[in-house]
Amino acid sequence: MDRLLPPVVGHRGAAADAPENTLASLRLAAEQGVKMVEFDAKLTGDGVAILMHDDRLERTTTGQGPVAAAPWAEIRQLDAGAWFGPAWRGIGVPSLEETLALLVELDLNANIEIKPCPGRAVETAEAIVKAVGGHWPRNRPGLVLSSFARESLATARDAAPAVPRGLLLWKKPADWSAAAVALDCCAVHCAAQYLTPEWAAEIKRLGYDLAVYTVNDPVFAWQLRDWGVDSIITDSPGAMGTALHGW
DSSP states (O other): OOOSSOSEEEETTTTTTSOTTSHHHHHHHHHTTOSEEEEEEEEOTTSOEEEOSSSBSTTTSSOOSBGGGSOHHHHTTSOSSTTTOGGGTTOOOOBHHHHHHHHHHHTOEEEEEEOOOTTOHHHHHHHHHHHHHHHSOTTOOOEEEEESOHHHHHHHHHHOTTSOEEEEESSOOTTHHHHHHHTTOSEEEEETTTOOHHHHHHHHHTTOEEEEEOOOOHHHHHHHHHTTOOEEEESOHHHHHHHTTTO
């Protein structure tokens, strides 16, 4: 049976080589041969789902202030590439809808991280599920919704039960297994610095796909494979894919 997650997933596209969470980064990941990309989705002030990691605009755009306070008409005018390098100047923040259209065009699968701004867990998940329902071909596999926000995953579970879910974790919470069951998750996504061989074995024994983020060292990636890890989320999907050939 095919696994939910491929051996290599491009983190925010190909974040080592292009500005994260942009269409250019997703295209580059596809050119590097990756089959799935991970990216973050949250809402603008007026409820449009966009690709953005931070709750504020400063780090990755020419804007300022909270994402949740800015309308889409303003955010779409910002430069989301210049911070990464002059060659990327002029690249914009993509909406989730146009991102899904590009993924279908590129035949690229996706792990969409639901990344709500504070207090917006439910509405962010609802908007993302709505965008997926309208712009991801019906019955097309290859889509996973993941989140640290359990309220978001519960909303996605109820609104789109057929779309697989992944529980994102940082340190190991005592109730992680109960949460994964309650949220009907298929996968668990763990931080590389906190995963242990024992925890990995527990996750696999309970039947979950196991992804680890963010891993850029191929030697460590092979070690994780020995622990039973199914998928490496990496900033350099091309290089990692070459290094892990035969996984």
